[in-house]
Amino acid sequence: MSFFGKNIRKIRGFKGLSQAAFAEIFDVNRSNIGAYEEGRAEPKIDLIIEIAKYFSISLEDMVGKELTINDISSFKLFDEGPTIKKEQESPKILQPILVRAVDQNYYINHHRDKPALDQMKISNDFGILTCDRIFELTSPLDGLGLSAGDYVLCDSELGSEGFGIGIYKEEIKAFRIEDILNEDFSESWRINGYIKKNLTHTSLEARMNHVEKSLIELKARLKID
Secondary structure (H helix, E strand, O other): OOOHHHHHHHHHHHHOOOHHHHHHHOOOOHHHHHHHHOOOOOOOHHHHHHHHHHOOOOHHHHHHOOOOHHHHHOOHHHHOOHHHHHHHHOOOOOOOEEEOHHHHHHHHHHOOOHHHHHOOEOOOOOOOOOOOEEEEOOOOEHHHOEOOOOEEEEEOOOOOOOEEEEEEOOEEEEEEHHHOOOOOOOEEEEEEEEEOOOOOOOOHHHHHHHHHHHHHHHHHHHOOO
């Protein structure tokens, strides 16, 4: 039994790194990190070696035992290497990827293609949108009272309950997380917010400006900082 997934989750938590930020350091997909942490997949040995070397952890400790907080706090990484320090001082503003209904087939075929995904990113100059993906629903999601055409805001931590959305058998499917833990999704995201479809603007930029404004109002009502 490998403890690799549990250990990288602990390391991320100790340093306050999201799955996306951790994945970027090692040039892998965010969904891969989630799969490793949840025990749904095992990484190749070269990636394990790279991560262990980066964090100054022996390969034996990285995979052979569950690390404690005392173990983690003693690693050389926590002398604040340049990559981590830069992230702490200047947090990166997320540029979410917008997947509209008309773009879903393209996204399914290119969701691991970074240049293609870069073309689907939207501006987020003020850091209002704190999500990784925005999907337009093509069918109702009754559990959240959402209809086709509504937008769901998603982040990388799928968790064990709530609602999610992902690629399943060549379609984008919304689901209740508790119901699909054993299903084979090639990519999955947790839904952490939504925007109703009452958008009357025609241009994409105007529509997303409206989304940002709606999110500000929603956060104000919910008193979210």
